[in-house]
Amino acid sequence: xxxxxxxxxxxxxxxxxxxxxxxxxxxxxxxxxxxxxxxxxxxxxxxxxxxxxxxxxxxxxxxxxxxxxxxxxxxxxxxxxxxxxxxxxxxxxxxxxxxxxxxxxxxxxxxxxxxxxxxxxxxxxxxxxxxxxxxxxxxxxxxxxxxxxxxxxxxxxxxxxxxxxxxxxxxxxxxxxxxxxxxxxxxxxxxxxxxxxxxxxxxxxxxxxxxxxxxx
Amino acid sequence: xxxxxxxxxxxxxxxxxxxxxxxxxxxxxxxxxxxxxxxxxxxxxxxxxxxxxxxxxxxxxxxxxxxxxxxxxxxxxxxxxxxxxxxxxxxxxxxxxxxxxxxxxxxxxxxxxxxxxxxxxxxxxxxxxxxxxxxxxxxxxxxxxxxxxxxxxxxxxxxxxxxxxxxxxxxxxxxxxxxxxxxxxxxxxxxxxxxxxxxxxxxxxxxxxxxxxxxxxxxxxxxxxxxxxxxxxxxxxxxxxxxxxxxxxxxxxxxxxxxxxxxxxxxxxxxxxxxxxxxxxxxxxxxxxxxxxxxxxxxxxxxxxxxxxxxxxxxxxxxxxxxxxxxxxxxxxxxxxxxxxxxxxxxxxxxxxxxxxxxxxxxxxxxxxxxxxxxxxxxxxxxxxxxxxxxxxxxxxxxxxxxxxxxxxxxxxxxxxxxxxxxxxxxxxxxxxxxxxxxxxxxxxxxxxxxxxxxxxxxxxxxxxxxxxxx
Amino acid sequence: xxxxxxxxxxxxxxxxxxxxxxxxxxxxxxxxxxxxxxxxxxxxxxxxxxxxxxxxxxxxxxxxxxxxxxxxxxxxxxxxxxxxxxxxxxxxxxxxxxxxxxxxxxxxxxxxxxxxxxxxxxxxxxxxxxxxxxxxxxxxxxxxxxxxxxxxxxxxxxxxxxxxxxxxxxxxxxxxxxxxxxxxxxxxxxxxxxxxxxxxxxxxxxxxxxxxxxxxxxxxxxxxxxxxxxxxxxxxxxxxxxxxxxxxxxxxxxxxxxxxxxxxxxxxxxxxxxx
Numbered sequence: 001x002x003x004x005x006x007x008x009x010x011x012x013x014x015x016x017x018x019x020x021x022x023x024x025x026x027x028x029x030x031x032x033x034x035x036x037x038x039x040x041x042x043x044x045x046x047x048x049x050x051x052x053x054x055x056x057x058x059x060x061x062x063x064x065x066x067x068x069x070x071x072x073x074x075x076x077x078x079x080x081x082x083x084x085x086x087x088x089x090x091x092x093x094x095x096x097x098x099x100x101x102x103x104x105x106x107x108x109x110x111x112x113x114x115x116x117x118x119x120x121x122x123x124x125x126x127x128x129x130x131x132x133x134x135x136x137x138x139x140x141x142x143x144x145x146x147x148x149x150x151x152x153x154x155x156x157x158x159x160x161x162x163x164x165x166x167x168x169x170x171x172x173x174x175x176x177x178x179x180x181x182x183x184x185x186x187x188x189x190x191x192x193x194x195x196x197x198x199x200x201x202x203x204x205x206x207x208x209x210x211x212x213x214x215x216x
Numbered sequence: 217x218x219x220x221x222x223x224x225x226x227x228x229x230x231x232x233x234x235x236x237x238x239x240x241x242x243x244x245x246x247x248x249x250x251x252x253x254x255x256x257x258x259x260x261x262x263x264x265x266x267x268x269x270x271x272x273x274x275x276x277x278x279x280x281x282x283x284x285x286x287x288x289x290x291x292x293x294x295x296x297x298x299x300x301x302x303x304x305x306x307x308x309x310x311x312x313x314x315x316x317x318x319x320x321x322x323x324x325x326x327x328x329x330x331x332x333x334x335x336x337x338x339x340x341x342x343x344x345x346x347x348x349x350x351x352x353x354x355x356x357x358x359x360x361x362x363x364x365x366x367x368x369x370x371x372x373x374x375x376x377x378x379x380x381x382x383x384x385x386x387x388x389x390x391x392x393x394x395x396x397x398x399x400x401x402x403x404x405x406x407x408x409x410x411x412x413x414x415x416x417x418x419x420x421x422x423x424x425x426x427x428x429x430x431x432x433x434x435x436x437x438x439x440x441x442x443x444x445x446x447x448x449x450x451x452x453x454x455x456x457x458x459x460x461x462x463x464x465x466x467x468x469x470x471x472x473x474x475x476x477x478x479x480x481x482x483x484x485x486x487x488x489x490x491x492x493x494x495x496x497x498x499x500x501x502x503x504x505x506x507x508x509x510x511x512x513x514x515x516x517x518x519x520x521x522x523x524x525x526x527x528x529x530x531x532x533x534x535x536x537x538x539x540x541x542x543x544x545x546x547x548x549x550x551x552x553x554x555x556x557x558x559x560x561x562x563x564x565x566x567x568x569x570x571x572x573x574x575x576x577x578x579x580x581x582x583x584x585x586x587x588x589x590x591x592x593x594x595x596x597x598x599x600x601x602x603x604x605x606x607x608x609x610x611x612x613x614x615x616x617x618x619x620x621x622x623x624x625x626x627x628x629x630x631x632x633x634x635x636x637x638x639x640x641x642x643x644x645x646x647x648x649x650x651x652x653x654x655x656x657x658x659x660x661x662x663x664x665x666x667x668x669x670x671x672x673x674x675x676x677x678x679x680x681x682x683x684x685x686x687x
Numbered sequence: 688x689x690x691x692x693x694x695x696x697x698x699x700x701x702x703x704x705x706x707x708x709x710x711x712x713x714x715x716x717x718x719x720x721x722x723x724x725x726x727x728x729x730x731x732x733x734x735x736x737x738x739x740x741x742x743x744x745x746x747x748x749x750x751x752x753x754x755x756x757x758x759x760x761x762x763x764x765x766x767x768x769x770x771x772x773x774x775x776x777x778x779x780x781x782x783x784x785x786x787x788x789x790x791x792x793x794x795x796x797x798x799x800x801x802x803x804x805x806x807x808x809x810x811x812x813x814x815x816x817x818x819x820x821x822x823x824x825x826x827x828x829x830x831x832x833x834x835x836x837x838x839x840x841x842x843x844x845x846x847x848x849x850x851x852x853x854x855x856x857x858x859x860x861x862x863x864x865x866x867x868x869x870x871x872x873x874x875x876x877x878x879x880x881x882x883x884x885x886x887x888x889x890x891x892x893x894x895x896x897x898x899x900x901x902x903x904x905x906x907x908x909x910x911x912x913x914x915x916x917x918x919x920x921x922x923x924x925x926x927x928x929x930x931x932x933x934x935x936x937x938x939x940x941x942x943x944x945x946x947x948x949x950x951x952x953x954x955x956x957x958x959x960x961x962x
Contacts, residue, residue, distance in 0.1 A: 206437025
C-alpha cells in the first residue's frame with residue numbers, strides 16, 4: 001500500500017464527522033406517466049436536442065432504416081451481424097448501403113473507422129422518458145466507438161423498454177446485481193457544444209446526427 | 217495610497233473591459249433564467265437540493281471507508297488506483313504512466329483537477345504535449361489562457377474574438393464568425409489528435425464505490441473519445457468525488473446538469489467500470505485513476521468547512537454571483553473562481569495566497585440560495601474572514617496570517633465604544649466609524665456616490681425627546 | 688419564543704445606521720407602530736448589533752458588543768428591527784456567535800423574538816393600510832439579507848401593494864445585490880462601485896420617482912449613487928425612502944389583526960379596506 005494512501009486515509013480517519021441520516025437521500029421524483037405519456041415525453045426531449053425520431057412497427061422498422069440510409073445517402077453502415085436486429089438488416093442487404101461488421105480490434109482499422117465510416121447502427125437497452133435518453137451497454141458485437149465515431153448514429157428503441165427515470169432504470173434493470181459493464185452510456189441527442197458564446201453547435205466530436213427508430 | 221493588491225489590479229482591469237464584461241453578463245443572465253426553467257416546481261427543487269445534500273453528506277460521513285471500497289472495486293475491475301497527497305505527486309503518477317508507454321502526448325477531456333495540478337504546464341516542461349479537446353478548453357489553450365469558468369471555460373470570449381483567434385492560429389482556414397463552421401474546424405483538427413493520441417486523460421464527476429464505476433458527464437463526445445480511443449486512459453479526481461451507491465448517481469447527476477447548464481441531462485453520460493476486456497474490440501487497455509488530496513483531508517477535519525467538499529462542481533454559484541459576473545473568472549487568479557473558488561482556494565492553497573478573495577463578496581447569499589448541495593457558501597466565506605484574522609491556532613492553512621495591527625486596533629476600539637453607549641453616542645456612531653474605519657478609502661466610496669449624510673439629531677436623541685419609553 | 692397573543696408592546700432596535708444617518712426612518716417606524724396601537728420601548732443603551740465586526744472576521748469584538756445588546760430585552764415581547772441585515776444578524780448569527788458561550792441561552796431567546804419591521808407588520812399585525820396622496824410610481828429594492836437571510840422579500844411588496852395610488856415598477860436584475868455589503872463597499876470599492884452603478888441605472892430606468900427599501904445600508908449606497916450621478920452627470924434622481932418613512936407619509940393604518948387602539952381614519956375609501 002502506498003504511503004500517500006495511508007496518510008490520506010489516516011488523516012480522514014482522525015476526523016469523525018457527525019453522521020447525518022437524511023431520509024431525503026432516497027427521495028424519488030415520481031411521475032405517473034403511462035406508456036403513451038412516456039413516449040410523448042421521450043420524443044419531445046429528443047426532438048428538442050435535434051435528434052430525429054422515426055416511428056416504426058415491429059414489422060417495418062428495417063424498411064424505415066433503409067429509407068433513412070437512402071435519405072442520408074449513406075454509403076456504408078456499421079451493423080453487428082450477431083444481434084437479432086443486425087441479422088434482420090443483413091437479410092436485406094440489397095436495400096441497404098454497404099453493411100460492415102465491427103468484428104476486429106479498433107487498432108487494426110482505425111483509419112477506416114475514422115475516415116470512411118458513414119454511420120453506426122446499434123440496439124439499445126431501453127430509453128428514459130424524463131430526460132430523453134438512450135441506454136447503451138456496448139458489447140463486443142456492438143463496441144463503444146460504433147455510436148461515437150461515425151457521423152450518423154442510428155439506434156433502435158423498443159417502446160416497451162421506455163422507462164420513466166434513470167433511477168428506475170438502475171433499479172429495474174438490476175444494474176448493481178448484474179454487475180456494471182466495461183462501459184455503460186446514456187445518449188441524449190447528437191454531440192453538441194455551447195462553448196462559443198452559448199450558441200449551440202452540433203456534431204462537435206461525436207455524431208452530428210442521431211436517429212432514433214422507435215418501435216411501437 | 218497603499219499599493220493595490222494583484223487581485224485588485226486584475227479586478228480594475230476586468231471592470232474596465234466593457235467587451236468582456238458584456239460577454240459575462242449575457243452568458244450569466246441566460247444561464248440563470250434557463251436554470252430557473254429547469255425547476256418549475258419550487259418545492260420539488262428544495263426537496264431535490266436536500267436529497268443531493270444528503271447523498272453528498274453521506275459520502276463525506278463515510279469518506280475513508282468509501283475510498284477503500286472504491287479502490288477495492290476498481291482494482292477488482294482492473295482499474296489501477298494511484299493516491300496523491302499533493303499535486304506534485306499526482307503529476308508524477310501521470311508522468312510515470314506516460315513514461316511506461318513512452319508517450320509523448322495526451323489528449324484531454326475536461327478536468328478541473330488537472331487544472332488544479334497544473335498538469336499541462338508540468339508536462340510541457342518535459343516536452344510532453346497535452347492537448348485540450350473540450351471546445352472551450354481548446355479555444356483558451358490556443359490563446360494561452362486559463363479557464364474563466366469551471367463549466368464554460370471560454371465564456372469570457374465572444375465569437376468575434378474566437379474567430380480572430382482561429383484566423384491567427386489557422387491561417388489556412390478562411391475567416392468566419394459562424395459558430396458551426398468554427399466548431400467544425402475544431403472537430404477536424406481534434407479528430408486527428410484523437411486518432412493518434414497514445415493516452416487520454418479525463419476528470420471524473422462521480423466515482424461509485426459500490427460498483428467501482430467512474431461517471432463522466434459531457435455534451436461534445438470528446439470525453440468519450442478521450443476515454444475510449446487511446447490505448448491508455450488516465451482519470452484524475454479529488455478524493456471527495458466518491459459516492460456510495462450507483463443509485464446515488466441519477467439524482468445527483470440530474471441536479472448537476474440542471475444547475476450547471478440548465479440541461480435535464482447532458483448528451484453523454486459515460487460510466488466506465490473497467491479497461492477493455494478479453495474479446496472487446498475497443499476501449500483503453502489500461503485505465504488508471506489518480507485520487508488527489510491536495511488539502512482536502514485537511515478541509516475534512518473542520519466540521520463546518522467540511523461542507524466545502526460536498527461541491528459537485530456545477531458552477532451555479534458562479535453563474536449567480538454579482539461579483540463574478542463583473543470581474544470574470546480570471547480576476548480571481550485561481551483555478552476555481554466565483555463563490556466556490558473563494559471558499560475552496562484559500563483552504564487549499566492557504567489564506568496567504570488567496571485569503572483576500574473572502575473579502576470580494578458582498579455576502580448577498582445568491583450563491584448559497586442556488587447551490588444544489590446546500591453548501592452555506594456565505595457562511596463559509598464569513599468563516600474564512602475569521603480564519604484570516606483569528607489569533608488562536610486552527611487547522612485552516614495560514615490562519616491568522618491576514619491580521620493587520622491597525623485594522624485589529626480599529627475593531628477593538630469600535631468594540632469598546634459599542635459596548636459603552638455613552639462613548640458610542642458621542643460620536644463613535646455608525647457612519648462616523650464607517651468613515652474612521654478606513655479614512656484613506658473614503659475616496660473610493662465617493663468616486664461613484666455622495667458621502668452618507670450625517671443626521672443632525674440621532675434616533676436616540678429624537679426618540680428620547682418624543683418620550684419613547686426606555687424600558 | 689413569545690406567544691404573541693397580544694403584542695401590545697414591542698422593543699424597537701433602531702440599528703446604528705438609522706441612528707446616525709437615517710433617524711427619520713426609525714422615528715417613522717416607531718410612529719407607525721404606535722398608530723397600529725403598539726407601545727414601543729426603545730432601550731437607550733442600544734448601539735450596534737455587531738454585524739460589521741462579525742462580517743469582518745472579528746468575532747470576539749462582535750460578540751462583546753452583541754452581549755451588551757442581548758441584555759437590553761428582558762421582557763418576553765417581540766423585538767422589531769427596521770432592517771433585514773441587522774435583523775438577520777440577531778436572528779441567525781447570534782446563535783452562532785454565542786454557541787458554547789455562557790450567554791448562549793439568552794442569545795437564542797433574543798434571536799427567537801426578532802422580527803424585521805415589514806415582517807412584523809404583515810405577519811404579526813396583519814396590518815391593513817390605505818394609500819393617501821397623489822399617484823406615484825415607485826420601485827422596490829429588497830436587501831439581500833431581507834430576501835435570503837430573513838426570507839421577507841414579499842412583505843414589503845405586500846405592504847406597498849395595499850396602497851391603491853402607488854404603482855410599482857420592476858427594475859431589471861431586481862434580485863441582484865446593490866453592492867453595499869457593509870465593509871465590502873470599502874474593502875472592494877471597485878467591484879462595489881460597479882454594482883451600485885448598475886443598480887442605480889436599473890432603478891432609474893423604471894421611471895420610478897421613489898425607491899423604497901427596508902434596509903438603510905442599501906439606501907445609503909443606492910441613494911448616494913443617485914445623488915452623485917445627479918450632481919456629476921445631471922441624471923434624474925429618484926427619491927429614496929425607507930419603507931417606514933414611505934408608509935407613514937403615504938398611508939393610513941386601517942386596522943390590524945388585534946385592532947387595539949387603532950386611531951380613527953378619515954379619508955379612506957370602502958374599497959381600500961378590502962385591499
